[in-house]
Amino acid sequence: MQMEKTTTEIPFGRPMIGDEERTAVDKVLHGDILVHGPVSEQFEHDFAAFTGAPFAVSCSSATAALHLSYFYLGIGPGDEVIVPAQTHTATAHAVELCGGTSVFLDAEPLTGNVDLSQLERLITPRTRAISIVHFLGIPVDMERLMEVARRHNLFVVEDCALAFGTKQNGIHAGLWGDVGCFSFYPVKHMTTAEGGMLITKNKEIADRIRRTRAFGVDRTPSERKIPGVYDVTMLGFNYRMSEVCAAIGVEQLKKLPGFLATRNQNFRHLANCLKDEPRLSILDTHAPGFVSSHYCLSVVLDRSIASHRLEIVESLKSQGIGTSVYYPRPVPHMSYYKSKYHHTDESFPEASRISYRSIALPVGPHLNTTHMERIAQRLLAALPRQS
Ligand SMILES: *Cc1c(COP(=O)(O)O)cnc(C)c1O
Numbered sequence: 001m002q003m004e005k006t007t008t009e010i011p012f013g014r015p016m017i018g019d020e021e022r023t024a025v026d027k028v029l030h031g032d033i034l035v036h037g038p039v040s041e042q043f044e045h046d047f048a049a050f051t052g053a054p055f056a057v058s059c060s061s062a063t064a065a066l067h068l069s070y071f072y073l074g075i076g077p078g079d080e081v082i083v084p085a086q087t088h089t090a091t092a093h094a095v096e097l098c099g100g101t102s103v104f105l106d107a108e109p110l111t112g113n114v115d116l117s118q119l120e121r122l123i124t125p126r127t128r129a130i131s132i133v134h135f136l137g138i139p140v141d142m143e144r145l146m147e148v149a150r151r152h153n154l155f156v157v158e159d160c161a162l163a164f165g166t167k168q169n170g171i172h173a174g175l176w177g178d179v180g181c182f183s184f185y186p187v188k189h190m191t192t193a194e195g196g197m198l199i200t201k202n203k204e205i206a207d208r209i210r211r212t213r214a215f216g217v218d219r220t221p222s223e224r225k226i227p228g229v230y231d232v233t234m235l236g237f238n239y240r241m242s243e244v245c246a247a248i249g250v251e252q253l254k255k256l257p258g259f260l261a262t263r264n265q266n267f268r269h270l271a272n273c274l275k276d277e278p279r280l281s282i283l284d285t286h287a288p289g290f291v292s293s294h295y296c297l298s299v300v301l302d303r304s305i306a307s308h309r310l311e312i313v314e315s316l317k318s319q320g321i322g323t324s325v326y327y328p329r330p331v332p333h334m335s336y337y338k339s340k341y342h343h344t345d346e347s348f349p350e351a352s353r354i355s356y357r358s359i360a361l362p363v364g365p366h367l368n369t370t371h372m373e374r375i376a377q378r379l380l381a382a383l384p385r386q387s
Pocket of ligand 1: 060061062063064087088090091133159161162182183184185195196
């Protein structure tokens with residue numbers, strides 16, 4: 001029995017760190033430069049090349065990258081930003097940290113992305129920006145969104161935390177809007193332990209965010225004629241990425257195309273194994289030219305079996321299969337936002353359906369198609385008998 005359990009262990013996510021990352025970190029630690037160094041520049045250069053971005057700015061996290069974006073825009077009290085109801089809380093927190101107001105937009109049922117048909121009615125004279133998340137790496141229809149944003153002259157922030165390799169018509173996520181913010185948290189598509197990256201097509205945005213990332217000083221250490229001498233021209237944070245993290249990132253990025261290919265293969269295989277069960281619907285895109293990064297495979301349970309979610313999750317867990325929920329509540333239902341904005345439990349019905357009825361299944365590069373078959377088999381067996 002014990003043997004059986006260890007052999008069937010399928011964690012939801014696992015960082016894929018190898019000797020390449022360990023060697024690269026060791027090399028940094030044998031040198032004298034731990035921040036403001038060549039490795040973070042190399043990582044920015046490589047990430048820009050991977051996405052096709054003209055500019056990439058490394059940060060301490062995706063949350064930092066999002067915060068820097070709204071700080072750059074000068075969002076403050078009275079300013080409204082449209083935010084997805086179904087997302088990680090960081091998407092909205094970044095707006096709130098600047099004193100702005102989050103105006104939540106419900107999800108659409110097939111992908112979990114923002115419902116663009118409801119977007120325009122939320123725009124008011126106080127709206128400054130629209131933020132979207134490529135939900136679980138599934139691309140938002142950015143062509144359609146940008147048309148609305150341009151017409152209303154609104155800044156667009158793409159939360160690309162899970163959107164590595166996510167594309168629409170060949171253009172990488174993060175390059176449709178004004179900025180795109182990526183996360184290198186351990187269980188994301190690639191990791192730097194903690195870390196983030198902001199990409200943009202706009203040099204002025206990149207230059208300014210690069211400075212606000214480091215206290216708002218007017219020159220980097222390498223630009224200083226007299227060491228230690230600089231001026232401060234604006235407010236700023238300390239949101240830099242260290243050389244240690246960047247060294248992990250450079251190596252992880254080399255492996256990213258392989259990771260993405262495995263995710264795609266696992267997702268397709270698992271989706272195929274589950275396709276004949278009508279009580280499960282899979283969040284995915286089928287639009288031509290849309291490429292998902294397949295962060296996980298999220299199944300939404302039909303109303304008839306929704307009350308069995310916890311039992312199903314526990315059954316999978318007892319068989320060594322890790323699952324998760326993306327995201328456990330719509331952001332406006334989280335206590336902080338609920339007490340601030342007074343949204344009811346009935347609000348955001350589609351975001352709620354995903355939060356309260358879905359189970360996220362793993363498809364990461366730590367797994368193979370045999371694992372997918374096992375997950376499918378055990379999930380289908382855990383569903384209540386059809387009456
Ligand atoms: C993980 C995640 C974040 C936060 O990323 P950090 O790097 O941990 O700050 C933000 N948005 C989404 C959609 C995420 O999945």
